[in-house]
Amino acid sequence: MSSSTQTARTAEGSGDARPADTSTSVAETGTGTSGYAISQYPDVPAIEARLHHLVHSPLRALPPEALARYEAWYEQHATASKALAAEAELYIPGGVQHNLALNDPWPLAVTAAEGAYLTDLDGNRYIDFLQAGGPTVLGSNYAPVREKVLELLASCGPVTGLLHEYEVKLAKLIHDFMPAVQRFRMLGSGTEGVMAAIRAARAFTGKTHIVKIGGAYHGWSDQVVFGMRLPGTGALEATGIPAGALEKTREFPPGDVDGLRALLAAQAEDGGTAAVLLEPVGPESGTHPAPRDYNARVRELCDEFGALLVFDEVVTGFRLGMGGAQGYYGVTPDLTVFGKCVAGGYPAAGGVGGSQQVMDTFAGGLTAAGKRAFTGGTLSANPLSCAAGYHALVEMDRTDAPRKAGAAGDRLRAGLDALIAHYGLPYVTYNFGSIVHLHTSGVLHLSLSDPDFFTELGPRLDMLGQMSMAYAAEGVITLAGSRVYTSMADTDEVVDQALAAFDRVFAQA
Numbered sequence: 001m002s003s004s005t006q007t008a009r010t011a012e013g014s015g016d017a018r019p020a021d022t023s024t025s026v027a028e029t030g031t032g033t034s035g036y037a038i039s040q041y042p043d044v045p046a047i048e049a050r051l052h053h054l055v056h057s058p059l060r061a062l063p064p065e066a067l068a069r070y071e072a073w074y075e076q077h078a079t080a081s082k083a084l085a086a087e088a089e090l091y092i093p094g095g096v097q098h099n100l101a102l103n104d105p106w107p108l109a110v111t112a113a114e115g116a117y118l119t120d121l122d123g124n125r126y127i128d129f130l131q132a133g134g135p136t137v138l139g140s141n142y143a144p145v146r147e148k149v150l151e152l153l154a155s156c157g158p159v160t161g162l163l164h165e166y167e168v169k170l171a172k173l174i175h176d177f178m179p180a181v182q183r184f185r186m187l188g189s190g191t192e193g194v195m196a197a198i199r200a201a202r203a204f205t206g207k208t209h210i211v212k213i214g215g216a217y218h219g220w221s222d223q224v225v226f227g228m229r230l231p232g233t234g235a236l237e238a239t240g241i242p243a244g245a246l247e248k249t250r251e252f253p254p255g256d257v258d259g260l261r262a263l264l265a266a267q268a269e270d271g272g273t274a275a276v277l278l279e280p281v282g283p284e285s286g287t288h289p290a291p292r293d294y295n296a297r298v299r300e301l302c303d304e305f306g307a308l309l310v311f312d313e314v315v316t317g318f319r320l321g322m323g324g325a326q327g328y329y330g331v332t333p334d335l336t337v338f339g340k341c342v343a344g345g346y347p348a349a350g351g352v353g354g355s356q357q358v359m360d361t362f363a364g365g366l367t368a369a370g371k372r373a374f375t376g377g378t379l380s381a382n383p384l385s386c387a388a389g390y391h392a393l394v395e396m397d398r399t400d401a402p403r404k405a406g407a408a409g410d411r412l413r414a415g416l417d418a419l420i421a422h423y424g425l426p427y428v429t430y431n432f433g434s435i436v437h438l439h440t441s442g443v444l445h446l447s448l449s450d451p452d453f454f455t456e457l458g459p460r461l462d463m464l465g466q467m468s469m470a471y472a473a474e475g476v477i478t479l480a481g482s483r484v485y486t487s488m489a490d491t492d493e494v495v496d497q498a499l500a501a502f503d504r505v506f507a508q509a
């Protein structure tokens, strides 16, 4: 529970050095020279000032003629997707099963993914800045990992329900990169990882409350559908969830360390706080960017109040670097939640790791007894996911993929900044390496306390869909029109091609 004395693979000082206790597996396969994706930390106060200006500026959306041209492009070039989307509506609720999918004017159906590109059913090729929502730092469908997965499938199939060597190899590799992860439990998704972390934190501390930052997404389990997307929204989106499930969940405003202290102090008198759950770069992958010293300050507060610090590294591990955000910031969490990269872009991607003491609450098997935080999953920790994750991480380390993807993010962000300045737009862009934010409507930065909130929400939300549609028609798929994940496959040529597409869109705004 207390600040660990272990040496994380930090970005400071000894930077890229092996963790102190690494004596084994990484060296077998990796070069050990991979580094961190963030070349320069975002200037958080300056970004916040620009975001404030964005939400208080008139919308710079695309005019109706431009939107009509883009819609016409879809009518002409995306007809096969349109037909499949129509059929999907007959059998799938809303016709879409991916929350991050592009739905304006209809979902695009993808048939091929390779490196930096996606191809749709109509044969259109796009630069893929969604990267499946983040897991594929090596680029989509990376052949060396695919080959290992195919070998595994040929030998034992995807699942047996019994221990497989790849489970151990993956857990050991994660420990090598993140020494604080002494024990690792592989699960089916980031959502499950968060559920498990919360349960273990309560089992270990005997305390009740869970604290999260407003605006953060930590999956869709009952306890964390709270304060999502916009800070201060509390249970607004908790349809179908009984109030009791959220009774012990609290949110506090992004960046507000004093607010967190007050909350922890109040809860100390009322059952105590089991866990403070956060994304180290800030909620929604840094949509509200965290100041550089933020995580260290929260670590101190957790130690003071006896709460576990849980890093949700579903996006940042291992996108920020093989040491994750904990290595980059040099702050050791008690528990780390994994998703996405941990299965290298293959299903099922999730898990939780931490100190032996805390993790022992998960002990599995028929004979486990005592104070146990129950977890399960028939297909969890299957050989396929573990093999994919293991080989993806080895390859990411060997190829220095996080840093290369980060360099692509830097180039893209610099180019976007230049375009924004050139066209005099209020848009805001910044990046944490390969996590690039591009806020054009500011909808995610609206404040509930703003008297204009309800009049601004609709048009600003609509604009996101419109921008996302325009980018796609120009050949670039983004994450919901406001975020971009770059990968190692994004060469300078790919990035410049993307910038030309953004240029064509911005020129019309």
Ligand SMILES: Cc1ncc(COP(=O)(O)O)c(C=O)c1O
Pocket: 133, 188, 189, 190, 191, 192, 194, 217, 218, 219, 220, 279, 285, 312, 314, 315, 339, 340, 349, 350
């Ligand atoms: C920070 C964060 N935590 C948790 C999750 C949930 O992970 P999953 O979609 O694997 O359930 C996500 C998903 O995007 C995420 O971004």
